Amino acid sequence: MYTQALDIPGQQPKGKPDAVENAAYQAEFDARIDAGATIEAKDWMPEAYRKTLIRQISQHAHSEIVGMLPEGNWISRAPSLKRKAILLAKVQDEGGHGLYLYAAAETLGVSRDELTEALLSGKAKYSSIFNYPTLNWADVGVIGWLVDGAAIMNQIPLCKCSYGPYARAMVRVCKEESFHQRQGYDALLAMMGGTEAQREMVQDAVNRWWWPSLMMFGPHDADSPNSGQSMRWGIKRISNDDLRQKFVDATVPQAEVLGVTLPDPDLTWNEDRGHYDFGTIDWDEFWNVVNGHGQCNVDRLATRVKAWEDGAWVREAAIAHAEKQAAREKAAA
Amino acid sequence: MERKEWPLWEIFVRSKNGLDHKHCGSVHATDARMALQVARDVYTRRQEGVSIWAVKASDIVASDPDAKPELFDPAEDKIYRHPTFYKLPDEVDHM
Numbered sequence: 212m213y214t215q216a217l218d219i220p221g222q223q224p225k226g227k228p229d230a231v232e233n234a235a236y237q238a239e240f241d242a243r244i245d246a247g248a249t250i251e252a253k254d255w256m257p258e259a260y261r262k263t264l265i266r267q268i269s270q271h272a273h274s275e276i277v278g279m280l281p282e283g284n285w286i287s288r289a290p291s292l293k294r295k296a297i298l299l300a301k302v303q304d305e306g307g308h309g310l311y312l313y314a315a316a317e318t319l320g321v322s323r324d325e326l327t328e329a330l331l332s333g334k335a336k337y338s339s340i341f342n343y344p345t346l347n348w349a350d351v352g353v354i355g356w357l358v359d360g361a362a363i364m365n366q367i368p369l370c371k372c373s374y375g376p377y378a379r380a381m382v383r384v385c386k387e388e389s390f391h392q393r394q395g396y397d398a399l400l401a402m403m404g405g406t407e408a409q410r411e412m413v414q415d416a417v418n419r420w421w422w423p424s425l426m427m428f429g430p431h432d433a434d435s436p437n438s439g440q441s442m443r444w445g446i447k448r449i450s451n452d453d454l455r456q457k458f459v460d461a462t463v464p465q466a467e468v469l470g471v472t473l474p475d476p477d478l479t480w481n482e483d484r485g486h487y488d489f490g491t492i493d494w495d496e497f498w499n500v501v502n503g504h505g506q507c508n509v510d511r512l513a514t515r516v517k518a519w520e521d522g523a524w525v526r527e528a529a530i531a532h533a534e535k536q537a538a539r540e541k542a543a544a
Numbered sequence: 545m546e547r548k549e550w551p552l553w554e555i556f557v558r559s560k561n562g563l564d565h566k567h568c569g570s571v572h573a574t575d576a577r578m579a580l581q582v583a584r585d586v587y588t589r590r591q592e593g594v595s596i597w598a599v600k601a602s603d604i605v606a607s608d609p610d611a612k613p614e615l616f617d618p619a620e621d622k623i624y625r626h627p628t629f630y631k632l633p634d635e636v637d638h639m
């Protein structure tokens with residue numbers, strides 16, 4: 212149940228369990244995780260598990276919301292009514308994903324306002340990929356194909372994550388993501404069947420988005436110290452490097468069908484491993500973007516802050532209206 | 545800045561007639577009408593439903609997760625409540 216207000220009326224709120232009780236709860240929690248059981252909102256959980264989930268789910272929600280901006284940039288300039296309707300539906304889905312995920316995070320005891328505040332103040336992170344600009348229409352297709360494609364790889368294992376509300380939100384998200392990837396690829400196919408200039412636009416967009424897409428899976432396993440704990444807790448099921456490899460293996464044949472070249476001279480099939488080898492990721496670029504120095508960080512945040520501030524009077528007016536209506540109904544009753 | 549958050553509503557959707565309403569998530573809205581409207585946009589963009597219930601989260605009464613043993617374990621040893629408890633002669637065991 213996505214709610215914090217589930218206590219039985221009149222029931223005393225539980226105080227902090229003491230150390231002994233805590234150890235017993237902890238043992239039971241560990242056993243349930245080991246047995247592959249699902250943890251639900253009101254179940255006891257270690258504070259670190261709760262904090263990790265709040266951080267991960269809210270970052271994920273922020274990414275969906277900020278992720279509306281690069282593509283939203285092209286809604287008014289889509290090349291046809293059909294593409295415009297598709298893009299609108301896709302961007303609306305991303306907004307929906309953000310909302311499913313905020314709701315899941317709220318079950319852990321944070322308020323929506325706290326989460327919003329963390330994003331707008333720059334305290335919370337969101338996926339580094341959305342700090343790159345969308346320079347031409349092919350970027351929209353490439354985002355659908357590569358960025359949503361990488362997101363799908365990341366998200367499918369989360370459908371089986373140990374925290375129930377997150378897992379259920381992810382099932383809903385994953386059902387919708389396949390449309391995102393396919394519409395992107397379809398838009399690119401149309402361009403590849405067009406003029407030489409259009410094919411060059413697609414190749415240019417692929418050149419710019421390929422490496423940032425690989426960075427979406429996060430640092431190498433050896434450099435991601437928290438992964439072990441997340442695996443132990445059943446929050447993470449597959450390692451960053453394994454997911455990245457799966458993505459590369461799935462994408463190479465798709466690039467061939469499309470007729471584009473992935474911008475990596477080291478990309479080759481490795482018969483022994485049964486996987487594609489690929490070149491070295493520029494982690495300096497990754498950390499630079501994560502730490503706020505990407506091309507669009509400032510712009511993205513400013514856009515969200517403006518939207519929030521411009522909406523303030525609407526939020527206040529809606530509350531005032533509802534309160535007035537409720538008071539009137541009470542008076543009439 | 546002092547802000548008032550919109551109340552939380554739990555959303556239940558009936559995917560088609562003949563099936564139960566099922567919990568699918570929550571939304572923030574100032575009143576019931578807005579809750580239904582927002583729920584429609586957030587949870588039924590692909591004909592996932594034919595009917596929506598919105599319930600104020602603060603109005604939901606739920607059992608205490610820590611009371612699971614007292615509440616639910618007593619049913620554990622009442623195996624005679626299940627049809628498989630009764631071994632009947634082969635000729636009539638499909639009963």
Ligand SMILES: [Fe+2]
Binds near residue numbers: 275305308
């Ligand atoms: Fe999404």
Ligand SMILES: [Fe+2]
Binds near residue numbers: 359
């Ligand atoms: Fe998507």
